[in-house]
Amino acid sequence: MYLSEHTLVWALAFNVVGIVGAAVGFVAFFLAYRSIRRRHAKAMQELHDLSDDIAHDLRTPLTRMRAQAELAAMGDVSAQELAAGVAEETTSMLELINTMLDLSQTGARIERSPRMDVDLASIVRQMTEFYASVAEDKRVAFILDLPEGEIIRSAHKAKLQQLVGNLLDNAVKFTPSGGTVSVTLTKEPETGLARLAVSDTGIGISEEDQVNLFKRFWRSDASRSLPGNGLGLAVVKAIVTSYGGSVTCTSRPGVGTTFVVKL
Amino acid sequence: MIGRDRCAMHVLIVEDDAKIAEFVARGFREAGFRTTRAADGEDGLLQAQHGSFDAAIVDIMLPKMDGLELIRRLRASGNKLPVVVLSARSSVDARIAGLEAGGDDYVSKPFSIAEVIVRVQTVLRRASADPETVLRAGDLEMDLVTHKVSRAGESVRLQPLEYQLLEYLMRNKGRVISKTTILERVWDCSFDPHTNIVETRVCRLRDKIDKGHDVKHIRTVVGFGYVLE
Numbered sequence: 001m002y003l004s005e006h007t008l009v010w011a012l013a014f015n016v017v018g019i020v021g022a023a024v025g026f027v028a029f030f031l032a033y034r035s036i037r038r039r040h041a042k043a044m045q046e047l048h049d050l051s052d053d054i055a056h057d058l059r060t061p062l063t064r065m066r067a068q069a070e071l072a073a074m075g076d077v078s079a080q081e082l083a084a085g086v087a088e089e090t091t092s093m094l095e096l097i098n099t100m101l102d103l104s105q106t107g108a109r110i111e112r113s114p115r116m117d118v119d120l121a122s123i124v125r126q127m128t129e130f131y132a133s134v135a136e137d138k139r140v141a142f143i144l145d146l147p148e149g150e151i152i153r154s155a156h157k158a159k160l161q162q163l164v165g166n167l168l169d170n171a172v173k174f175t176p177s178g179g180t181v182s183v184t185l186t187k188e189p190e191t192g193l194a195r196l197a198v199s200d201t202g203i204g205i206s207e208e209d210q211v212n213l214f215k216r217f218w219r220s221d222a223s224r225s226l227p228g229n230g231l232g233l234a235v236v237k238a239i240v241t242s243y244g245g246s247v248t249c250t251s252r253p254g255v256g257t258t259f260v261v262k263l
Numbered sequence: 264m265i266g267r268d269r270c271a272m273h274v275l276i277v278e279d280d281a282k283i284a285e286f287v288a289r290g291f292r293e294a295g296f297r298t299t300r301a302a303d304g305e306d307g308l309l310q311a312q313h314g315s316f317d318a319a320i321v322d323i324m325l326p327k328m329d330g331l332e333l334i335r336r337l338r339a340s341g342n343k344l345p346v347v348v349l350s351a352r353s354s355v356d357a358r359i360a361g362l363e364a365g366g367d368d369y370v371s372k373p374f375s376i377a378e379v380i381v382r383v384q385t386v387l388r389r390a391s392a393d394p395e396t397v398l399r400a401g402d403l404e405m406d407l408v409t410h411k412v413s414r415a416g417e418s419v420r421l422q423p424l425e426y427q428l429l430e431y432l433m434r435n436k437g438r439v440i441s442k443t444t445i446l447e448r449v450w451d452c453s454f455d456p457h458t459n460i461v462e463t464r465v466c467r468l469r470d471k472i473d474k475g476h477d478v479k480h481i482r483t484v485v486g487f488g489y490v491l492e
Contacts, residue, residue, distance in 0.1 A: 087486030091443070094373060095455050113359075129424065130452065133463040158453030165454035173458055227457040 046104075053217055054100050057229065061089035092229075099231050103216065106159070106238040118157045119150040120194050120263065124185050127164040131172055139177045145184040151194045153263055155243055163239045166232040167198040167259050173226055174257070175202035188262075193245070196261040204253035213249055236261070273297045274383060275319040277307030277333065278349070279326055287320065290376035291383075304328025311337055311344055318383050321366070322349040323357060331364040338365035345386035347379065375487070377439045384435065398433040400491060403472065403480055405433055414472055424450060425468045432481065432491035441488035465489055 068085045071077040077085075105112065128144055135142045153160070171181040179201040186195050203222055205213065212218045214237040217230040236259075240247045243263055251257035274296050278284040281302075288298040299314065301307035304325040311319055311333070323330040334346055348361035348369040358369050367386040370379050398405040402415040412419045412429065421429065431449045432440060442461040446452045465481065473479045482490050 084486035090373070091441075091486075099455075126452070127454070130450070130456075130460045131458070133467055134458055134460050137463055137466075161452055161454045165452070165456055169456050169458050227459075229457070232457075 050100065050104055054097070057096055057217070058093055061093045065089045096229055096231075099229070099235065102162075103231065103235055103238055106235075106242050109242060111156070111242075113156060115154045115156060117152045118155050118160055120153050120155075120160060120196070121147050121149070121151045121185060123157065123160045124164055124183065124196065127161060127168055128183055130165075131168045135172055135181060138172065138175075140172060140175050141180045143180060143182040145182070145186075147185060147187070151185065151187055153194065153243070155263075159239045159242075163236055163261065164196070166236050167196075167261070169228075170232060170259075171198050171200040171202065171257075173228070174222070175200040179256075191262075193262045196263070197258060198261075199256065199258040201256040204255055204257055205249065205251040206253050210249060210251060214247075271295055271297045272317040272387065273299065273315060275299050275301060275307070275310055275314060275316045275344075277301045277304070277311075277319060277321045277325065277330065279303060279322065279324075287376055287379060290380060294380050302326075304330065304333045308333045308336055312340065312342060316344060318345040318347065318387055320347050320349060320379060320383065323351070323361065331360055334361070334364040334366050343390075345383075345390050347382045347386060349374065349379075375439070375441055375444075377487075378441065378444055381435045381438050381440070381444075384438075388434075398430065400433055400436055400480055401478060403433070405430060414476065419471050421468070421471060424464055425471070428464060428468060429472070429491075432489065436491055439484050439488045439490045444488070 065086055068077055068082055072079065072082040124146060128142060128146075132142060168181070168183070175181055181201075182197070182199040184195075184197045184199075187193070188195055205220065209220050214233045216234040218234075219228070219230040223230075237247055240261055240263065245261060245263035247259060247261045249257065249259050272295075274291055276284055276287055276291075276298055278287065278300070279302050284300050284302070288300060291298050299310065299316070301310050305327040307319075307321065307325065307330075308328065310316075321330040321333055325333070330348060334348070337344065337346070346366045348358075348364075348366040350357040350361050350369050350371055358371070361369050367389070368382045370382050396406065396408050398407065403412075404414075405412045407430070410426065412421055412426070427449050428445060431445070443455065445461050446455065465483075469479075469481050473481060480491050482492060484490060
């Protein structure tokens with residue numbers, strides 16, 4: 001076979017391209033592999049944390065029930081009281097399990113039912129109506145600024161109820177008597193996003209605490225004496241994120257807090 | 264709930280867990296029903312087709328034939344027996360699937376026995392011919408057509424949430440209704456708040472209905488819920 005210098009040059013060129021291509025391919029493969037392993041490790045860690053969290057928070061109601069049962073067996077607690085105690089603890093355990101399942105499914109972007117056109121405005125109206133009597137009893141004023149018409153989003157009604165409900169729940173819980181909770185819902189003309197702001201004149205959140213706010217089970221010192229399981233804001237964040245939105249918090253201790261959700 | 268001819272209603276309970284089946288059966292018997300139990304889907308289907316039942320409670324997860332298949336076959340044979348499905352809450356699909364297969368209503372696990380009884384009574388009511396237009400409990404009266412509520416002849420003004428709650432309590436007189444049921448079924452709210460929005464409304468309702476009267480209609484059952492008597 002006759003090979004000219006021409007062929008030699010081509011052969012060399014192909015070799016170089018081949019080697020470079022192989023190198024690039026190898027690097028790309030390595031990076032992808034590393035990224036997948038990291039994500040896998042992260043997912044496993046989250047699963048681990050999730051099981052730990054659930055186990056931990058279920059132990060308390062279980063311990064209470066067990067203790068009360070022991071006392072009932074000794075005759076120290078009546079059957080009626082035990083029944084009431086068991087009912088209350090099982091209700092709170094169930095709520096915890098359901099919330100955690102919802103939270104991890106939402107976080108993992110698992111949607112068990114189809115998205116539908118939901119009117120965010122009517123949900124905000126509905127949830128504020130629920131909280132109206134609680135606010136009134138506590139002498140906390142409710143100021144609402146809601147649109148006349150609808151604000152439709154492709155979402156799940158239950159999740160939007162949870163989102164709005166958790167924000168209102170916190171606002172009312174942490175605002176002392178004589179304070180105000182303001183709820184504003186608008187549509188941003190430039191972006192077309194819905195903007196929900198829940199503002200209160202409550203005890204506020206310190207800067208250090210603001211960092212941990214949306215973490216699962218995290219509770220500020222002030223919140224520990226109030227009802228709740230530390231999942232409310234984690235739920236809000238997970239839902240907002242799953243719909244491609246955002247939630248921000250601004251707060252000054254002693255002055256108040258504002259949460260802004262954009263969807 | 265006793266039928267018009269004073270003969271107790273007969274309920275079929277298709278549930279494979281023996282303890283659950285027994286507790287539910289006991290609850291129904293206390294409420295004046297007769298009960299029969301089937302431990303798997305095949306037996307459940309046979310009984311439903313050949314027995315004389317007024318209603319059935321069917322668990323989805325059953326050996327031999329699952330609950331959905333049971334209901335589908337029942338409906339396919341033209342049987343219109345009112346069925347309440349026991350489903351797992353974490354799956355909305357399971358609930359929808361239960362209704363689509365031909366079930367009339369559902370209860371999620373873990374459930375309260377009182378709630379299952381309420382669901383069965385509701386489907387029985389729907390199946391019966393005449394709808395009531397006025398609900399009564401002692402001197403408390405609620406006209407479902409005019410939406411007027413009165414106690415001892417005196418008119419009572421209720422807000423929408425209170426009205427819905429009272430209607431539900433009156434329709435299910437004597438049954439304990441949990442806060443979760445009130446939120447999910449009466450007020451269509453899938454959010455479980457930690458602040459006591461249910462308690463506050465019940466308080467308001469009590470103020471309007473029971474205050475100033477010796478006989479109190481609305482009673483709290485600690486840990487379980489509220490009941491109207």
